[in-house]
Amino acid sequence: MTYAIRAENLGKQYGSTRALDGVSFTARPGQVLGVLGPNGAGKTTAVRVLATLTRPDRGSAHVGGHDVVRQARQVRKVIGLTGQYAAVDEIITGFDNLLVIGRLLGLSREEARRRATELLEQFGLTDAARRAAGTYSGGMRRKLDLAASLIGRPQVLFLDEPTTGLDPAARDGLWEVIRGLVADGTTVLLTTQYLEEADQLADHIVVFDHGRVIAEGSPYELKTKIGGQVLEVWPVDERDRETVATIISEIAQCPATVEDRRVTVPVVEPGVLRAVVLRLDLADVAVAELALRRPSLDEVFLTLTGHRAAAAARSS
Amino acid sequence: MTTVPVAGARETLTLTRRSLLHLKTNPEEIIELVVQPIVIVLLFTFVFGGAIKGDWRDYLQFALPGMLVQATLFATMRLGTALGTDFKKGVYDRFRSLPIARFSPLTGAILGEMVRYLLSIVVLLIVGALLGFRIQTGAVETVAAVVVLLCFGFAMSWGSALLGLTVRAAESASEFAFLIILPLAFTGNLFVPTDTMPGWLQVWVNVNPVTSVADTMRGLLLGGEVARPLMWSAVWIAALTAVFAPLAIRRFRQKSG
Incomplete structure (x- = not known):
């Protein structure tokens, strides 16, 4: 068997x-x-x-x-x-x-x-x-x-x-x-x-x-299937979220998501990290955490279905 | 395979036992099966007894056989609610995911009810005896009376099962059942002699199955005519079973499809 x-x-x-x-x-x-x-x-x-x-x-x-x-x-x-x-x-x-x-x-x-x-x-x-x-x-x-x-x-x-x-x-x-x-x-x-x-x-x-x-x-x-990675940035000051979003959206050429203090954007090219650090420094944004990681299953699900698992569950 | 019917019987007995375990942890059931019939005996005997028969002792002697029928009839309401709840809560899905005979949950539940009817009947006979009800016949007739009551309960429980498997909310099964059973019980000669009622009602009272069963009880416990009411009781029991059992089994099949 x-x-x-x-x-x-x-x-x-x-x-x-x-x-x-x-x-x-x-x-x-x-x-x-x-x-x-x-x-x-x-x-x-x-x-x-x-x-x-x-x-x-x-x-x-x-x-x-x-x-x-x-x-x-x-x-x-x-x-x-x-x-x-x-x-x-x-x-x-x-x-x-x-x-x-x-x-x-x-x-x-x-x-x-x-x-x-x-x-x-x-x-x-x-x-x-x-x-x-x-x-x-x-x-x-x-x-x-x-x-x-x-x-x-x-x-x-x-x-x-x-x-x-x-x-x-x-x-x-x-x-x-x-x-x-x-x-x-x-x-x-x-x-x-x-x-x-x-x-x-x-x-x-x-x-x-x-x-x-x-x-x-x-x-x-x-x-891995949906490709690439996710860049995640936590500014020290919450008010910097929008600035961070603008900068990383521009570099990744993809709209960023703001969630609580965290700003994320999918990236295909890992080389963007240097550019991000440089631009954030120029903009005088202090960063508490900056990471390049594999997407979460939640993000995978969103990419696969076009809707969030939890949101769909709540609405039905 | 020859082992299947034997295994099916064993599974049925296990599920009968499960049904009876409810008595252990659910005091409401004891109230329904034991306290409620006792309250009815006391109320009817001491409140209405004198008015109906002149003396409560004469009334008790007349009405207790009818009260046995009423207690059995009321006890049949539970099965529908129990089956409905098991389906709703997913207990039947659990049973169906086990390698057991398909109908053992249904047969087990019905056997469990029969034990309850017996309990109710025995309690009523004891309370009746304590209050002064005297059986005028012998042990054979008494046992025969209990058997007829159980058969009647068996026939009616299929109706209850059908109701419980059909209505949407399990709890409303007992409300529907009550609406059917209450008029049925009171438009028979269980508590009141037929000749005190208007003529048009007497026509119905005389065909009402509970009248036939009550007359059978009086014949078997007090002496008097047995053959005719017993025959009509048997006809009713057979007819009710023949109508309700296949319908209930069909619903059970559909629901456990």
Whole structure:
């Protein structure tokens, strides 16, 4: 088996909306595949198809070597699903939630208990084990949800926007957990609207927009793909921002972006740095920080789609 | 594969257990299943009993079989809300991502409800006995009465399931159900003898399925005619199941498509 996940030309239409419009991608065993895109890009539909919850209208997909339509039961034996569309029973306790899943997976009563206890401990939920899951905080619930999807020790794990709506501390905690799973060799498909999250966790990223894959590659490749670098300047005095913008726009021959104290402009030719330093000095602008770096995924996304990921997510 | 039906049965029992775990952590359910029927027995017996039958003791003897039907009927409302909530919250997506028999979540939920109906019935029989209700027949008839009630609850729960799988908001399922069930329960002879009502209403009361089931209860618990009301109860139970079960199963299929 070469691929843990293989999607070929997947299409799915809801009414007049093309949720998936001919999507293909693969993930190798042990890889973390990041599916990045704004709300409504088709990420969740792709996960639902791969997790056997939704039938594709066209194309095919294999998970763990099994066809998601014709061999759904075999697929279900090797996957775990967490995220927007898989949830826990809020009325029963965290422990009972895990116990029920364990029993459904065919574990004996004893094994199911042991596995539930083990996972609750792993996720730091032991103290809350006997409380109704509805009383958990958002972060705790996501952890319980994730624990539930791990009971069967899945080869392939689907995480559909696992950190959406979590505060930064809870998000960091969940990232740690995901890194741990990856270290154990689980193949992970992670969907996210957050470029930082894909950058932090994924080995390989496919970028979705309007039901299509518009780019793919490693985070590094994607950043390189759009070419060139970004020049970033932080003037000491905030009032100098406009002067800085004018100067670097002129040198880079491209309009600069001003964001808080930071002024950025994409550059193709690294030689501009000398000219920039010289001109800023002549203009008597004191600079706190000046850097030439690869673009962030956010900038990559903007270049690829013509709109910002976060802005698109907010407006829909 | 011969192991599939066995595994399906085991999965169903696990999901029945999950349904019953709700009783452990959700006190509201105990109120619905136990406290509410007791309150109704007390209210009707002591407030209306004397007015209807002259003496509350006579009324209790007349009305408790009807109250058993009413308690079962009201308990069937829960299933729709429970199924609707599971779909809305994504709990069913979780189940469907597991290698289990497709209908085990539905069969497990229904079995869980049947246990609840039984709990409600037993509590009412005990409270009735404490207040002075006396079964005039034997153990066989009593068990038969409980079985008929459970069958009636089973038939009605398919209607509840259909409602819960159809309405948009899970919570409104119980409101809709209440609008159907309340008039149904009160336009039968559960609490009041039929001959006190106007003629046009008596026509409906006599065809209302809850009347047939209540008459069956009176026949089996107090003695009297059993064959005819039992036959009509069986016809109603079969008809309700034949109509609602396929519709509910179809909705379940569509929603878990």
